[in-house]
Amino acid sequence: MPSTTIAEHAAPTRRLTAKGEATRARIVEAASALVFLHGVTRTGVEDVQREAGVSASQLYHYFGDKQTLMRAVIAHQTVEVLAAQGPELDALDSFEALDRWRDGLVALQRARHCAGGCPIGSIAAEIAEDDPDARADLVDSFEQWEAPLRSGLATMRDRGALRKDADTDRLALALLAALQGGLVLTQLRRTTLPLETAIDASLELIRSYRA
Amino acid sequence: MPSTTIAEHAAPTRRLTAKGEATRARIVEAASALVFLHGVTRTGVEDVQREAGVSASQLYHYFGDKQTLMRAVIAHQTVEVLAAQGPELDALDSFEALDRWRDGLVALQRARHCAGGCPIGSIAAEIAEDDPDARADLVDSFEQWEAPLRSGLATMRDRGALRKDADTDRLALALLAALQGGLVLTQLRRTTLPLETAIDASLELIRSYRA
Numbered sequence: 001m002p003s004t005t006i007a008e009h010a011a012p013t014r015r016l017t018a019k020g021e022a023t024r025a026r027i028v029e030a031a032s033a034l035v036f037l038h039g040v041t042r043t044g045v046e047d048v049q050r051e052a053g054v055s056a057s058q059l060y061h062y063f064g065d066k067q068t069l070m071r072a073v074i075a076h077q078t079v080e081v082l083a084a085q086g087p088e089l090d091a092l093d094s095f096e097a098l099d100r101w102r103d104g105l106v107a108l109q110r111a112r113h114c115a116g117g118c119p120i121g122s123i124a125a126e127i128a129e130d131d132p133d134a135r136a137d138l139v140d141s142f143e144q145w146e147a148p149l150r151s152g153l154a155t156m157r158d159r160g161a162l163r164k165d166a167d168t169d170r171l172a173l174a175l176l177a178a179l180q181g182g183l184v185l186t187q188l189r190r191t192t193l194p195l196e197t198a199i200d201a202s203l204e205l206i207r208s209y210r211a
Numbered sequence: 212m213p214s215t216t217i218a219e220h221a222a223p224t225r226r227l228t229a230k231g232e233a234t235r236a237r238i239v240e241a242a243s244a245l246v247f248l249h250g251v252t253r254t255g256v257e258d259v260q261r262e263a264g265v266s267a268s269q270l271y272h273y274f275g276d277k278q279t280l281m282r283a284v285i286a287h288q289t290v291e292v293l294a295a296q297g298p299e300l301d302a303l304d305s306f307e308a309l310d311r312w313r314d315g316l317v318a319l320q321r322a323r324h325c326a327g328g329c330p331i332g333s334i335a336a337e338i339a340e341d342d343p344d345a346r347a348d349l350v351d352s353f354e355q356w357e358a359p360l361r362s363g364l365a366t367m368r369d370r371g372a373l374r375k376d377a378d379t380d381r382l383a384l385a386l387l388a389a390l391q392g393g394l395v396l397t398q399l400r401r402t403t404l405p406l407e408t409a410i411d412a413s414l415e416l417i418r419s420y421r422a
Contacts, residue, residue: 037340038340039252039337039338039341041250041253041337042252042341115340117336117339121336122337125328125332125335126333127250128328128398128399129248130250138399139399139400142400173396173405173408173409174389174408174409174412176392176396177392177393177396177405177408177409178385178392178409178413180391181387181390181391181392181393181409183392184336184391184395185384185388187335187339188335188346188353193384197384197385198385198388198392200385201381201389201413201416204416205416208416208419
């Protein structure tokens with residue numbers, strides 16, 4: 001099977017009726033919820049059928065196999081993860097904006113009682129070795145997450161809020177990694193302390209480049 | 212089933228003959244290798260039997276069910292992860308030691324072609340929600356990892372290498388989180404750059420507290 005881009009998986013590849021679109025979306029949402037709770041492997045297509053209230057033939061009509069469905073889940077969860085961070089994600093160009101964004105991430109984990117971890121990071125840990133296409137999709141997902149961090153910090157440097165010698169690409173990548181690792185430990189320990197500590201340490205390093 | 216500590220799972224709970232010990236160890240090693248490659252859910256007990264060259268009844272004799280075997284895998288992989296970092300892990304009490312430890316972690320990922328991610332972090336992401344006993348074991352595992360980071364940095368502060376106001380517990384937790392997140396991104400992107408960037412950013416923050 002030729003590799004396709006994540007954008008093709010986010011949207012239906014054939015033109016669907018409004019009803020078809022709604023059914024497809026219901027399937028992806030049901031699958032995403034199950035994967036978030038139980039992981040990819042423990043989510044059976046029968047579970048998805050039941051949760052979405054569709055037949056096996058309907059599921060097959062929209063997603064030929066489980067792998068195709070899982071790639072749609074990755075695309076869907078990527079959109080959700082980015083949306084959950086609010087429009088602020090695209091304007092992380094001041095220390096105040098970074099602090100608000102950090103508070104939003106922590107509040108979200110608190111609301112979830114620290115369960116589930118990162119919806120895309122967890123999928124990555126589970127299937128990165130067994131599904132190269134899904135891994136490629138996840139690389140794209142994290143690039144979509146890292147890009148606004150990078151551009152926000154670059155804007156801060158260009159505006160003179162950060163010193164000229166601040167390597168903002170490096171700081172953005174370190175911030176994303178800290179966030180991911182913080183989420184793993186927050187999920188395990190059921191407290192937001194690791195997430196807060198990891199992000200705050202990254203932000204402290206960024207602040208050390210204040211112009 | 213009452214919860215047991217990770218130490219009880221690391222070692223056999225009954226006294227075994229030398230041959231029994233060897234068989235048990237072979238099973239745990241085979242299961243650990245399969246879980247590292249394919250995850251917990253995709254590792255069937257039949258796969259473990261075949262890989263270890265044991266019968267179903269032998270497997271059952273040592274590990275009553277898959278969950279018990281997986282807890283032994285977590286205990287085994289925790290010992291392996293800590294051992295892979297060398298005796299230096301228990302003496303991370305200078306900037307030079309921290310740099311050598313960092314280089315060792317990066318070299319290990321390079322040797323693995325960045326595949327597999329963290330042997331215990333990956334298990335965490337997969338089963339944290341579905342197996343509370345395993346989650347408790349993993350909390351212990353990460354505590355065993357964090358403790359030497361914490362005590363190394365505290366020693367540096369006590370010796371005057373770090374300023375008195377350095378919150379070494381916080382810096383140690385941030386370093387562990389950075390490492391975990393760096394491993395997730397390194398596994399996905401198949402380059403050690405995220406791991407290096409994440410750890411180096413943490414070490415840069417630690418250096419900013421140099422006395």
